[in-house]
Amino acid sequence: MSTQNAPDLTTPVPRGPLPILPPPRPARTVEITIDGKVVAVPEGSTLLQAARSVGIDTPTLCFLENLTPVNVCRICVVEVVGSRTLVPACSRTVEPGMVVKTDSERVRLSRRLVLELLASSVDVSTAPQFQEYMRRYDAKPERFGTPAPPAPTGERDASHPGHHHAPEPSHAAAVAQSVKIDNDLYVRDYGKCILCYKCVEACGTDAQNTFAIAVAGRGFDARISTEYNVPLTDSACVYCGNCIGVCPTGALMFRSEYEMRQAGTWDESKQTKTDTICPYCGVGCTLTLQVQDEKIVKVTSPLDQQVTHGHLCIKGRFGWEWVNQK
Numbered sequence: 001m002s003t004q005n006a007p008d009l010t011t012p013v014p015r016g017p018l019p020i021l022p023p024p025r026p027a028r029t030v031e032i033t034i035d036g037k038v039v040a041v042p043e044g045s046t047l048l049q050a051a052r053s054v055g056i057d058t059p060t061l062c063f064l065e066n067l068t069p070v071n072v073c074r075i076c077v078v079e080v081v082g083s084r085t086l087v088p089a090c091s092r093t094v095e096p097g098m099v100v101k102t103d104s105e106r107v108r109l110s111r112r113l114v115l116e117l118l119a120s121s122v123d124v125s126t127a128p129q130f131q132e133y134m135r136r137y138d139a140k141p142e143r144f145g146t147p148a149p150p151a152p153t154g155e156r157d158a159s160h161p162g163h164h165h166a167p168e169p170s171h172a173a174a175v176a177q178s179v180k181i182d183n184d185l186y187v188r189d190y191g192k193c194i195l196c197y198k199c200v201e202a203c204g205t206d207a208q209n210t211f212a213i214a215v216a217g218r219g220f221d222a223r224i225s226t227e228y229n230v231p232l233t234d235s236a237c238v239y240c241g242n243c244i245g246v247c248p249t250g251a252l253m254f255r256s257e258y259e260m261r262q263a264g265t266w267d268e269s270k271q272t273k274t275d276t277i278c279p280y281c282g283v284g285c286t287l288t289l290q291v292q293d294e295k296i297v298k299v300t301s302p303l304d305q306q307v308t309h310g311h312l313c314i315k316g317r318f319g320w321e322w323v324n325q326k
Contacts, residue, residue, distance in 0.1 A: 032098040047078055047089040047100060056102055059111065059133050062196035063090040064246055066309040067206045070197045075114050075133070078102045086110055108137055115139040123192045126250030126261075179258075182232055185239050185318045187258045192251040195222055199243035199252060207311040212237040241317040245300055245310060254298050267292065275302070278316040283307060285316050295324045 027042040034051055041050045046069075051058045061073035069091040077086035081099040086107065101107065115134050119141035124130045133139070180188040195215065203213050212235045216225035226235040244252040260266035271292045278285040286305040290298040299317050303310040 030094045030096050032094050032096070032100060034100045035102055041094055043094075045094050047080075047087070047092050047094060047098075048076060050094055051078070051089060051100075051102055058089050058102055059136070060090060061130070061194065061248055062198060064198060064310075065303050066311065067198060067201045067246060070201065072195065072197050073114065075111050077107060077110055079104050079107050112137040112139050116141045116144060118194050120144040122194055122249070123189075124194075124249060126192065126253070127248060130249060180232070181255070181258075183239065183255075185255055185314075186241060186244050187253055187255050188232075189251050189253070190223065192249045193224060194249055194251075195224070196248060198246040198248065199224065202242040202246045202311065203237075207242045208238070208240050210236050210238055210240070213243070239314045239318070240312065241314065242311045245312070245317070256297050260292075260297065266297075271297070278312070280315040280319060285312055287312070287316055289320070296320045 027044075029040045030043050030045070031038060031040050032050060033039070034047075034054060034056065037054055039050055039054055041053055045053075048058055048060070048063070058076050058078070060076045062071070063069055063073075063076060069088070071088045071091055074086075074088065076089040078089045079101040080087050080092075081101070089102070111133070115130070115137060116139045118124070119130070119134060119139065124134075134141075180190075197215065200214055202208060203210050211227070212232075213224055213226055215222055216229070217223055226232055226237070241254075244254060247253075257266060271290050274289045274291065276287050276289060278287050285308045286301055288300045288302060289296050290300070299312070299320055301308045301310050301312050301316070308316075
């Protein structure tokens with residue numbers, strides 16, 4: 001029997017005609033004026049997207065492209081002519097005829113004050129973008145006096161499982177928080193937490209749908225907490241590390257990075273970043289390997305990657321120690 005005309009079984013043959021998708025409808029555009037420039041942007045765009053489309057770098061802390069805007073840091077506020085208050089650029093959508101000022105004295109004063117208040121109450125030493133914003137707006141947090149003590153976490157001590165009540169915030173706030181090291185993957189330093197909600201959003205519907213953490217308390221007693229204040233090891237946390245991937249200040253940090261910083265060996269100038277594909281399953285997540293001295297020290301994922309949008313599971317983010325073994 002001749003096999004000359006037999007189909008190549010290594011090449012899948014579709015059954016029937018391939019579907020043809022209709023061309024996408026052209027988006028309607030809206031014209032607004034930003035810092036004196038007339039800009040046409042797609043309908044539904046935010047002021048932040050519009051500003052970035054013309055090269056205007058609007059600062060953000062609580063905003064990230066792969067998370068739902070929560071409008072809590074207020075550093076991205078801009079001035080809209082006719083509006084009584086400054087508006088958050090990360091969530092305010094464009095309207096025809098808007099006149100927007102992104103760098104007016106009123107905007108700069110507001111941003112400077114936000115930065116000063118945050119830096120006067122938390123440790124921003126491991127937040128390089130935050131420090132760059134402080135230089136840009138000439139923020140001087142020292143004018144508010146000595147740094148305030150960090151807010152309590154309200155989390156029960158894992159070493160005392162019989163203790164069912166968290167300490168009162170007023171008592172806990174009087175004592176400086178220690179770094180929480182209760183697992184082999186990451187550490188928590190709430191003295192660096194600015195309550196940007198990013199970790200909460202990543203743990204919720206935006207990525208993991210685990211809901212292991214949330215913001216508890218109000219006002220000065222507000223803090224990130226596990227459900228019912230249980231220790232992290234007893235919570236719903238699955239250690240995916242997506243909260244670390246979005247944290248802007250280092251309040252959540254790879255344990256490998258934390259230990260290297262403590263030892264004084266962490267040096268980003270000596271580190272390289274290489275993209276590869278996670279080997280653990282067939283999803284095909286892109287990993288960015290951060291390497292120093294021929295050892296992987298940290299793993300992230302690109303925000304613009306269509307498979308993960310920056311999020312990973314526990315294996316992709318933390319399952320690389322075996323590579324360092326020799």
